[in-house]
Amino acid sequence: MSKESKDYSKYFDFSDAKVMKREDGKTTYRFKGREITINSAPDYQDEKKRGKQDIQVLSFEHPETEKVMESFREINQTKQRYYAIYTYGCQMNEHDTEVMRGMFEKMGYVSTDDRIQADVILFNTCAIRENAEDKVFGELGHMKTLKQQKPDLILGVCGCMSQEASVVNKIMRKHPHVDLIFGTHNIHRLPFLLQEAHFGKEMVIEVWSKEGDIIENMPTKREGLIAWVNIMYGCDKFCTYCIVPYTRGKERSRMPEDVLAEVRELARQGFKEITLLGQNVNAYGKDFTDRNYRFGDLMDDIRKIDIPRVRFTTSHPRDFDDHLIEVLAKGGNLVEHIHLPVQSGSTEILKRMSRKYSRELFLELVRKIRAAIPDAVLTTDIIVGFPGETEEQFEDTMSLVREVKFASAYTFIYSPREGTPAAEMADDVPFEVKQQRLQRLNALIAELSLESNKLVDGQTVEVLVEGESKSRAGVLSGRTRSNKLIHFQGPAEWIGQFVQVRVTEPRTWYITAEAVVGPAVQASANAG
Numbered sequence: 001m002s003k004e005s006k007d008y009s010k011y012f013d014f015s016d017a018k019v020m021k022r023e024d025g026k027t028t029y030r031f032k033g034r035e036i037t038i039n040s041a042p043d044y045q046d047e048k049k050r051g052k053q054d055i056q057v058l059s060f061e062h063p064e065t066e067k068v069m070e071s072f073r074e075i076n077q078t079k080q081r082y083y084a085i086y087t088y089g090c091q092m093n094e095h096d097t098e099v100m101r102g103m104f105e106k107m108g109y110v111s112t113d114d115r116i117q118a119d120v121i122l123f124n125t126c127a128i129r130e131n132a133e134d135k136v137f138g139e140l141g142h143m144k145t146l147k148q149q150k151p152d153l154i155l156g157v158c159g160c161m162s163q164e165a166s167v168v169n170k171i172m173r174k175h176p177h178v179d180l181i182f183g184t185h186n187i188h189r190l191p192f193l194l195q196e197a198h199f200g201k202e203m204v205i206e207v208w209s210k211e212g213d214i215i216e217n218m219p220t221k222r223e224g225l226i227a228w229v230n231i232m233y234g235c236d237k238f239c240t241y242c243i244v245p246y247t248r249g250k251e252r253s254r255m256p257e258d259v260l261a262e263v264r265e266l267a268r269q270g271f272k273e274i275t276l277l278g279q280n281v282n283a284y285g286k287d288f289t290d291r292n293y294r295f296g297d298l299m300d301d302i303r304k305i306d307i308p309r310v311r312f313t314t315s316h317p318r319d320f321d322d323h324l325i326e327v328l329a330k331g332g333n334l335v336e337h338i339h340l341p342v343q344s345g346s347t348e349i350l351k352r353m354s355r356k357y358s359r360e361l362f363l364e365l366v367r368k369i370r371a372a373i374p375d376a377v378l379t380t381d382i383i384v385g386f387p388g389e390t391e392e393q394f395e396d397t398m399s400l401v402r403e404v405k406f407a408s409a410y411t412f413i414y415s416p417r418e419g420t421p422a423a424e425m426a427d428d429v430p431f432e433v434k435q436q437r438l439q440r441l442n443a444l445i446a447e448l449s450l451e452s453n454k455l456v457d458g459q460t461v462e463v464l465v466e467g468e469s470k471s472r473a474g475v476l477s478g479r480t481r482s483n484k485l486i487h488f489q490g491p492a493e494w495i496g497q498f499v500q501v502r503v504t505e506p507r508t509w510y511i512t513a514e515a516v517v518g519p520a521v522q523a524s525a526n527a528g
């Protein structure tokens with residue numbers, strides 16, 4: 001069936017449902033023994049649209065929101081309630097979870113890892129690959145017994161999967177014990193949705209399919225020493241295999257003053273490292289109509305803030321401009337690690353993926369980066385077995401990987417995502433061939449990773465200590481500026497500090513080292 005002829009309305013066929021009530025734009029149905037209130041259902045056609053309306057910057061702080069949160073605080077004072085969130089997928093989702101945690105804690109809930117103790121369980125889901133979705137459906141199946149034992153438990157599904165009509169439909173039909181489904185544009189509505197689910201008996205569905213606004217002043221509960229900072233949302237690239245532009249809306253950048261204020265506050269709170277987040281951070285500022293301010297300008301301003309390390313993810317090679325390279329070359333807190341997803345080394349496949357650059361343009365970008373930042377460590381994402389990929393085209397990927405010498409890579413076997421243009425192409429590379437290509441690619445990446453790690457053999461490098469090794473007592477682990485994983489002996493008090501270590505044994509996926517300068521001396525050396 002062609003993309004045009006696909007009938008997405010079939011997902012919301014309520015011919016076998018009874019309308020119970022229509023009120024304030026919401027409809028309540030009785031469907032397979034459960035009442036379902038639909039505030040708003042996902043709509044594929046709307047998710048695809050890119051209109052001209054202005055992006056609104058709204059504030060989470062509002063008297064109505066505060067009133068609802070206060071009512072939950074009162075409930076939690078009478079009897080303490082607990083929440084648990086299970087997060088799948090990328091850092092964007094991890095950060096969305098931090099925001100939801102912030103809201104829960106403002107409402108007086110306490111976090112728990114114990115499902116039996118939890119009064120609310122949310123699955124913050126990822127739609128990028130089919131097996132990620134299968135895992136969530138498996139978990140929802142397991143939750144049925146828990147829900148029978150604990151009928152007051154509120155079970156919710158949010159994140160990218162919720163933006164897919166087929167997923168919402170499947171949950172309604174096969175997992176009626178779910179109480180709440182909300183989308184990526186509805187996260188700030190959590191207090192209101194929780195109120196509906198808490199006081200009503202129906203399953204509540206609210207998934208906006210709009211292009212998206214920006215909500216500022218969201219409460220956020222961050223843990224650890226590394227903080228994520230959203231600088232933009234959405235994506236307009238529409239790579240043919242990717243579902244993100246549909247689930248996350250259009251590219252929209254936060255105002256520089258809001259981003260800079262947040263980074264300054266994180267520096268004040270003592271965070272040692274931040275990662276700037278966006279589906280395509282290099283498109284930052286393209287949507288501003290009142291100023292000419294792009295990602296390079298933002299990085300240049302963040303460079304002046306007293307936070308020791310600044311990373312960013314993820315980059316699209318097409319928008320990686322010369323000004324950004326110039327700014328990154330200034331170093332300081334801007335680290336020498338660049339994650340640059342190439343996806344394929346074949347111009348023909350890149351065209352079919354609609355990546356909007358060729359093999360030659362990618363190599364030219366790498367050449368410019370290496371000329372400006374000679375010690376830059378590059379990592380990437382690669383898909384093997386894209387529809388129509390020939391052996392020769394796969395070899396183009398292998399030769400590009402060899403030429404660039406990526407230090408590591410996230411590698412994937414192509415699998416079609418419903419609703420994307422690539423899903424309409426013939427998925428004609430046999431699975432065994434895809435698997436074999438993945439193995440060959442991974443073997444090459446392992447070789448290059450070891451080669452890259454050997455480059456620092458015997459050198460002294462700065463490590464931000466993240467924690468203790470789970471399997472080896474007394475061994476700490478942390479990362480260098482270039483994102484290399486280091487293991488070394490040291491006391492637990494060094495966690496969260498910068499330590500100078502000498503590399504003693506480079507391995508394929510990590511490096512063994514020994515401490516040469518402890519954190520006390522290092523603290524001042526890292527200032528600025």
Ligand code: SF4
Nearest residue numbers: 235237238239242244
């Ligand atoms: S740039 Fe391409 S792969 Fe990345 S989020 Fe956008 S559409 Fe998906």
